Amino acid sequence: MRNTDTWPELLCIFGTGDLGRSLGQRLLQSGYKVVYGSRRPHSCGPVPQGAQVMSHTAAAQSASVVFICIQREHYGFLEQLAPQLKRKVLVDVSNNLRKNLYPEANAEYLQRLTPEAYVVKAFNTLSAWALQNGPSDSNRQVYLCGNSTEAKEAVTEIATRLGFSVQDRGSLSAARELEDFPLQLFPLWRLPLRLAFGLTAFFFFYLLTRDVIYTYATQKKDISFRIMVSLANKVFPIVSLIMLALCYLPGVIAAVFQLYRGTKYRRFPDWLDRWMLCRKQLGLLALAFAFLHVLYTLIIPIRYYVRYKIAAKLDTTIAWRSDSYYSMGILGFGLYVLLGITSLPSVSNALSWREFSFIQSKLGYLTLFFCTFHTYLYGWDMFLRSSYYKWYTPPGYMLSLLVPSVVLVLKLLLLLPCVDRSLTRIRQGWERTEPQDDSQKSLIT
Numbered sequence: 545m546r547n548t549d550t551w552p553e554l555l556c557i558f559g560t561g562d563l564g565r566s567l568g569q570r571l572l573q574s575g576y577k578v579v580y581g582s583r584r585p586h587s588c589g590p591v592p593q594g595a596q597v598m599s600h601t602a603a604a605q606s607a608s609v610v611f612i613c614i615q616r617e618h619y620g621f622l623e624q625l626a627p628q629l630k631r632k633v634l635v636d637v638s639n640n641l642r643k644n645l646y647p648e649a650n651a652e653y654l655q656r657l658t659p660e661a662y663v664v665k666a667f668n669t670l671s672a673w674a675l676q677n678g679p680s681d682s683n684r685q686v687y688l689c690g691n692s693t694e695a696k697e698a699v700t701e702i703a704t705r706l707g708f709s710v711q712d713r714g715s716l717s718a719a720r721e722l723e724d725f726p727l728q729l730f731p732l733w734r735l736p737l738r739l740a741f742g743l744t745a746f747f748f749f750y751l752l753t754r755d756v757i758y759t760y761a762t763q764k765k766d767i768s769f770r771i772m773v774s775l776a777n778k779v780f781p782i783v784s785l786i787m788l789a790l791c792y793l794p795g796v797i798a799a800v801f802q803l804y805r806g807t808k809y810r811r812f813p814d815w816l817d818r819w820m821l822c823r824k825q826l827g828l829l830a831l832a833f834a835f836l837h838v839l840y841t842l843i844i845p846i847r848y849y850v851r852y853k854i855a856a857k858l859d860t861t862i863a864w865r866s867d868s869y870y871s872m873g874i875l876g877f878g879l880y881v882l883l884g885i886t887s888l889p890s891v892s893n894a895l896s897w898r899e900f901s902f903i904q905s906k907l908g909y910l911t912l913f914f915c916t917f918h919t920y921l922y923g924w925d926m927f928l929r930s931s932y933y934k935w936y937t938p939p940g941y942m943l944s945l946l947v948p949s950v951v952l953v954l955k956l957l958l959l960l961p962c963v964d965r966s967l968t969r970i971r972q973g974w975e976r977t978e979p980q981d982d983s984q985k986s987l988i989t
C-alpha cells in the first residue's frame with residue numbers, strides 16, 4: 545500500500561485553510577515533503593515555504609497519505625475523486641460545531657464517499673495553534689481510530705515523527721467519540737462547580753439573613769458593612785471545609801459498600817462512580833476557597849473596625865484559645881496546599897502509586913482533621929467570647945461541621961483493626977467465593 549523506501553516522504557494535504565497550513569508547516573519542519581490539493585491552485589492563500597500547490601487530482605496521485613483539512617460540509621466533491629483516492633490513506637481531521645449534528649461520524653461519511661480508501665480519524669483534538677507550535681506537555685496526545693491496521697500504523701508513524709504520542713482508540717466506529725472530545729466543556733468540573741456555587745449562595749443568604757438583616761430588624765443597628773469581609777470570610781471557609789469533606793466522603797462510602805457486599809468485584813452505583821471521578825476537582829475548588837479564606841483573614845488586623853475594637857487588656861486563656869485555632873488553620877492550610885500541588889499531573893507523574901495514595905489519602909484525612917478541628921476551636925472561642933455569636937452560631941456553624949465530622953468518624957471506624965483487616969482482605973481479592981452452581985458444590989463437599 546505504501547512505499548516506505550523513499551525519504552523524505554511526500555504527503556498530501558487537501559485544503560489550504562488554517563489547519564491545512566499549520567499541519568503543512570509542522571510536517572515540513574519534521575522533514576516531510578508536502579503537496580497541497582486546492583480548488584484554486586494558483587490563487588489560494590499563502591502556503592508554508594517549500595510546499596507545492598496543485599489540483600486535488602494531481603496532488604492525490606503523488607502521495608499515499610492524504611490529510612483532508614476541509615470542513616465536512618464540503619466533502620461532497622471527494623466522491624468524484626474516489627478513483628484517484630483508491631487504496632490511499634485518508635486522514636480525517638474534522639470536527640463539528642455541535643454534538644449529533646449529523647447521523648454518522650464525519651470519518652464514516654468520508655469512508656462512505658470513498659469506499660476503497662483507508663480512512664483514519666486523527667489529529668482532530670489538536671487545534672491549528674497547537675499543531676503549529678508543536679507538542680507541549682498538555683498537547684501531546686493524538687487520538688486515532690480506523691479500520692485498517694496498516695493505515696493506522698502509517699498515521700502513527702507520522703504523528704510520532706511530529707513529536708506526538710498516539711493513542712489508538714480502535715475501529716472507525718470510535719470516530720464519533722473522538723469527534724465529541726473537543727466539544728466537551730469541562731465535563732469533570734461541572735458538578736463541583738455547581739456544588740460550590742450552590743453552597744456559596746446558600747450560606748451567603750443564610751448568613752446575610754441571620755447576621756445583617758436580623759440585627760437590623762431587632763436592634764435597628766446597621767452592620768451591613770460586614771458583608772464585604774466578615775461575611776465573605778465566613779462563607780468561604782464553610783464552603784471550603786464542606787467541599788473538602790465531600791472530596792473524601794465517596795471514598796469512605798465506597799469502603800462501606802465493599803464491606804457490606806463483601807467483595808470489590810461489584811460495580812458501585814452510578815452516582816458514586818461519577819462522584820469518585822470528580823474528587824480532584826472538588827478538592828481543587830476547596831483549596832481555592834481556603835485560599836480566599838486565608839487572604840481575607842490576613843487583612844483582618846489592618847481593618848479599621850478591628851483596630852478600633854482592640855482592647856488593651858490581655859487574657860492569656862483567650863490568647864491560648866485563639867492561637868490554637870489559628871495554628872490548626874495554618875497547619876491544615878499547609879497540608880491543603882501540599883495536596884493541591886501533588887495533584888498536578890507533572891508532580892503526580894513523578895510519584896509512585898504508593899506515594900501518591902499516601903499523600904492524597906493519609907495526609908488528606910489529616911488535612912480534613914486539622915481544618916475541622918480549626919473550625920471547632922473557632923466556634924468554641926467565639927461562643928465563649930461574645931454574646932453576639934451565641935444566637936448566631938449554632939445552626940449555620942453546626943451545618944458546616946456536620947459533613948466533615950461524619951466523614952472523620954466513618955474514617956475512624958474504618959481504621960478499627962477488625963474492620964481494617966476485612967477491608968484489606970476484600971481489596972486484595974481474597975474473599976471467599978461461593979460455589980457457582982450445584983455441580984461445583986458437589987465436587988467440593
Ligand SMILES: NC(=O)C1=CN([C@@H]2O[C@H](COP(=O)(O)OP(=O)(O)OC[C@H]3O[C@@H](n4cnc5c(N)ncnc54)[C@H](OP(=O)(O)O)[C@@H]3O)[C@@H](O)[C@H]2O)C=CC1
Pocket residue numbers: 558559560561562563564581582583584588612613614615616618621637638639640667668669670671672673
Ligand atoms: N482550525 C482548527 O484549529 C481545527 C480545525 N479542524 C478541522 O479541520 C478542517 C479544516 O478547518 P480549517 O482549516 O480551520 O478551515 P478553513 O475554513 O480555514 O479552511 C478550509 C479549507 O477547505 C477548503 N474548502 C473550503 N470550501 C471547499 C469546498 N467547497 N470544496 C473543496 N474545498 C473547500 C479551502 O481550501 P482551498 O481553497 O485550498 O480549496 C479552505 O481553505 C475542519 O474540518 C475542521 O473541523 C480540526 C481541528 C482544529
Ligand SMILES: [Cu+2]
Pocket residue numbers: 781837873918
Ligand atoms: Cu479558618
